[in-house]
Amino acid sequence: MTFRLYDTQTREVRDFVPLEEGRAGVYVCGLTVQSEPHVGHIRSGVAFDVLRRWLTHRGLEVTFIRNVTDIDDKILAKAAEQGRPWYNLAYAMHRELDRAYAALNVAPPTYEPGATGHVPEMVELIERLVERGHAYAADDGSGDVYFDVRSWPSYGELTSQRIDDMEAAQDADPRGKRDPRDFALWKGRKDSEPESASWPSPWGRGRPGWHIECSAMAGKYLGTAFDIHGGGVDLRFPHHENEQAQSRAAGHAFASYWMHNAWITTAGEKMSKSLGNSLTVPAVLQRYRGVELRFYVVAAHYRSHVEFSFEALDEAAQGFRRIENFLDRAGATGDAPAELPEPFVAAMDDDLGTPAAVAVVYDAVREGNRLLASGEDAAALAGQVRAMLDVLGLDPADPAWPGSGSGDDARLTQAVDVLVGGLLEERTRARAEKDFAAADAIRDRLKDAGIEIEDTPTGPKWSIS
RNA sequence: GGUGGGUUGGCCGAGAGGCGAGGCAACGGACUGCAAAUCCGUGUACACGGGUUCAAAUCCCGUACCCACCUCCA
Numbered sequence: 001m002t003f004r005l006y007d008t009q010t011r012e013v014r015d016f017v018p019l020e021e022g023r024a025g026v027y028v029c030g031l032t033v034q035s036e037p038h039v040g041h042i043r044s045g046v047a048f049d050v051l052r053r054w055l056t057h058r059g060l061e062v063t064f065i066r067n068v069t070d071i072d073d074k075i076l077a078k079a080a081e082q083g084r085p086w087y088n089l090a091y092a093m094h095r096e097l098d099r100a101y102a103a104l105n106v107a108p109p110t111y112e113p114g115a116t117g118h119v120p121e122m123v124e125l126i127e128r129l130v131e132r133g134h135a136y137a138a139d140d141g142s143g144d145v146y147f148d149v150r151s152w153p154s155y156g157e158l159t160s161q162r163i164d165d166m167e168a169a170q171d172a173d174p175r176g177k178r179d180p181r182d183f184a185l186w187k188g189r190k191d192s193e194p195e196s197a198s199w200p201s202p203w204g205r206g207r208p209g210w211h212i213e214c215s216a217m218a219g220k221y222l223g224t225a226f227d228i229h230g231g232g233v234d235l236r237f238p239h240h241e242n243e244q245a246q247s248r249a250a251g252h253a254f255a256s257y258w259m260h261n262a263w264i265t266t267a268g269e270k271m272s273k274s275l276g277n278s279l280t281v282p283a284v285l286q287r288y289r290g291v292e293l294r295f296y297v298v299a300a301h302y303r304s305h306v307e308f309s310f311e312a313l314d315e316a317a318q319g320f321r322r323i324e325n326f327l328d329r330a331g332a333t334g335d336a337p338a339e340l341p342e343p344f345v346a347a348m349d350d351d352l353g354t355p356a357a358v359a360v361v362y363d364a365v366r367e368g369n370r371l372l373a374s375g376e377d378a379a380a381l382a383g384q385v386r387a388m389l390d391v392l393g394l395d396p397a398d399p400a401w402p403g404s405g406s407g408d409d410a411r412l413t414q415a416v417d418v419l420v421g422g423l424l425e426e427r428t429r430a431r432a433e434k435d436f437a438a439a440d441a442i443r444d445r446l447k448d449a450g451i452e453i454e455d456t457p458t459g460p461k462w463s464i465s
Numbered sequence: 466g467g468u469g470g471g472u473u474g475g476c477c478g479a480g481a482g483g484c485g486a487g488g489c490a491a492c493g494g495a496c497u498g499c500a501a502a503u504c505c506g507u508g509u510a511c512a513c514g515g516g517u518u519c520a521a522a523u524c525c526c527g528u529a530c531c532c533a534c535c536u537c538c539a
Contacts, residue, residue, distance in 0.1 A: 011469085029539080031538095031539065032539090040539060041539055156468095159534080161468055161535075165466075165468075165535085166467070183537085184537080209536095211537080234533070234538055234539065235539070236534070237534055238535075239537080242536075299488080300478065301478085306478095311476075316477080319488050322503095325503090329502085355488095362486095363486095366504085373503055373504050439499095452502095453501070454500095454502055456502080461502095
């Protein structure tokens with residue numbers, strides 16, 4: 001069976017056929033680094049990380065490019081508001097984003113290009129569009145350069161819209177545009193903007209428009225034709241439509257497949273509108289581990305809208321602990337890679353069907369627990385479970401998880417182990433003497449401290465509840 | 466106005482013509498001194514109204530409600 005994925009443009013699930021056998025080029029629109037990342041922001045990071053892992057698992061050599069937009073109106077506005085240089089804000093938020101990705105075990109891309117580092121490439125592309133008659137410099141002296149939407153007959157093909165049906169932006173002042181739908185490739189510098197936020201160009205100093213960066217950077221790192229382009233649903237229009245139009249107008253074949261992840265909302269609203277900052281990734285990670293948050297995201301299909309709630313996250317965390325528990329009990333410490341169960345492969349091959357894939361994980365866990373309950377060996381199943389989790393980026397033993405390994409955490413665990421161990425010995429003595437009141441008192445005391453006791457055939461075990 | 470998506474059991478969340486995905490919670494049983502963990506068992510779910518079909522949550526028509534995008538939101 002082949003890997004099949006849903007292509008936004010054709011609106012159907014299609015076989016994935018790479019342009020070059022054995023290789024896949026993937027470009028994902030990353031974030032504009034203007035504020036702390038919230039839970040919604042990291043969904044595309046996780047979703048496309050799963051895509052990348054799956055393609056890799058299928059034996060493809062994946063070149064994975066995910067950009068960051070490090071210059072735009074909002075960054076300039078926010079930085080001015082906060083009284084700091086725009087590049088300082090962008091850089092600080094970029095580092096926050098890196099931390100969030102790392103906490104969720106999202107592997108770093110092959111390369112993460114930023115817009116400000118690729119101005120010459122963008123200028124080159126714009127010049128080409130002007131030469132070909134698909135772009136023009138505004139004649140109002142602004143220094144702006146626009147893409148000429150009417151010059152490109154297939155404009156609207158990605159989102160199946162016709163130009164005449166589109167509403168012109170209400171807030172867009174027509175400036176030097178020939179058509180209100182024309183979009184900026186290059187924005188002439190305004191006096192209100194810092195000198196440092198402008199670059200030289202044939203049209204005077206200025207900065208790039210939003211869409212052009214992705215066309216230029218995808219071209220540079222993946223070539224004029226590549227396999228998959230991804231991003232959030234909201235980017236379909238205008239961003240991706242414009243990217244495709246300008247790239248193809250420049251003579252590039254561009255992406256073969258378009259993938260778009262759905263939103264995570266709160267209270268039915270997009271998160272950017274939500275009050276407070278309780279849903280930033282760092283805030284959520286104070287209450288849940290990164291694996292748990294990732295599991296919550298992966299357990300839903302990437303094209304399904306998720307209504308975020310702590311109750312649902314709680315459930316997910318609960319379920320994930322059951323999986324970990326099994327791994328623990330089965331002693332799945334080895335890293336001999338196991339074969340993936342066929343239903344798991346089928347689920348993943350079907351447009352990354354992670355919900356069905358997770359169900360297969362649970363099936364294996366239940367079966368494994370059954371074996372353990374009857375005193376049999378479950379190591380083989382545990383190996384399978386770990387192999388499946390690994391593909392989903394959820395293997396608890398993956399050293400890539402922050403905090404794993406021998407840091408302060410490990411030393412703390414050791415210290416607690418010694419202290420709890422003493423109490424457990426006392427409890428075992430009390431139980432042997434049938435002094436259950438004393439035994440339970442110890443258990444209750446530990447529970448109050450957040451430590452759960454579990455009696456197993458090999459003696460009591462403790463864990464953080 | 467245009468384009469696309471959604472409405473599934475107490476909750477989360479899959480599926481897309483025919484044997485009840487899976488999880489969380491709940492209840493009963495086994496195990497346990499009691500628990501915990503684990504296993505076994507327990508559920509007349511598919512927004513509404515028509516239609517097609519031997520068979521519809523799934524296809525068709527209509528209705529209601531919700532959501533996203535329509536030129537710098539993941």
